Amino acid sequence: MDTKEAIYVNKSLLELFGCELSSEFYDYYGQSLLNLISPGDQARVKEEFTDFVESAVDEERFRGDCQILTADARTLRVFCDMKYSVNQRYGALVYISFVLN
Numbered sequence: 001m002d003t004k005e006a007i008y009v010n011k012s013l014l015e016l017f018g019c020e021l022s023s024e025f026y027d028y029y030g031q032s033l034l035n036l037i038s039p040g041d042q043a044r045v046k047e048e049f050t051d052f053v054e055s056a057v058d059e060e061r062f063r064g065d066c067q068i069l070t071a072d073a074r075t076l077r078v079f080c081d082m083k084y085s086v087n088q089r090y091g092a093l094v095y096i097s098f099v100l101n
Contacts, residue, residue: 007031016078016098018071028071033096038067038075049082053094056084065101077101 007029009022017036019025029035037045045066052062062082067075078098085093 007033007036013098016070016076016100017068018074024071036068038069041066052082053084053092058084058086060084068098 007026009025014020014022014025017025017029019028033049034042034046045064048062048064052060056062060083062080062084064080065077066080067077069075077100079101081097081099083095085095087093
């Protein structure tokens with residue numbers, strides 16, 4: 001949730017958020033999950049995500065809806081599918097998929 005957490009992007013995420021290059025994505029959003037979320041949903045998403053991560057066990061999933069803010073200032077409603085995973089090398093990871101609603 002905070003700026004010290006890494007966000008790894010793929011081509012689909014770049015397209016969804018209106019960016020051509022990963023460097024453009026990071027310039028706009030930084031390394032914070034909250035920067036991806038529309039301001040009106042940020043408090044709720046932060047609370048839900050924090051609660052999920054604090055109590056999740058390996059392979060547990062959380063699903064919900066929110067609005068994202070694209071680089072060109074569009075607000076899009078998306079379905080989020082989060083998966084908590086414990087990796088032997090990297091520790092706790094959270095995979096998040098966004099699907100247009």
